[in-house]
Amino acid sequence: MTLNKLRHPIFGPKTEKARKLFPPAPVPPSPKDPKSKRKGHGRNKASQYTGARRLKVTHPTLKAQDPCRECPQGTLHPVKSPGLVIRVVGSPPISATVWELEKLRCDTCGTVVIMYFRQFVVHNL
Numbered sequence: 001m002t003l004n005k006l007r008h009p010i011f012g013p014k015t016e017k018a019r020k021l022f023p024p025a026p027v028p029p030s031p032k033d034p035k036s037k038r039k040g041h042g043r044n045k046a047s048q049y050t051g052a053r054r055l056k057v058t059h060p061t062l063k064a065q066d067p068c069r070e071c072p073q074g075t076l077h078p079v080k081s082p083g084l085v086i087r088v089v090g091s092p093p094i095s096a097t098v099w100e101l102e103k104l105r106c107d108t109c110g111t112v113v114i115m116y117f118r119q120f121v122v123h124n125l
């Protein structure tokens, strides 16, 4: 006797299907207005971390008025908007740190020098 033949007298015939008992819910019409679609990819801007500790990080070897490394006649100048790195730590209570990485821009070739972040992390761990 097979398992299926044994199951029939015990549980009865299989006549009810789940899809017949519980038909799928009607699919709501998709929104045609593109403005209703949420923007972004779940990331937050650095400005949204209002309670975050902010640290200014200067370049370890370069400063404003230094000669550019990429061209012979350029000079580095500070850039207003710093490079931002956000690190959110999940220990209770949650806290965040925003590092403002100094950026220097050459006035001749436009090269932007920013401090290498991995180096910064290693020094602060």
Ligand SMILES: [Zn+2]
Residues within 6 Å of the ligand: 068, 069, 070, 071, 072, 074, 075, 106, 107, 108, 109, 110, 111
């Ligand atoms: Zn340059």
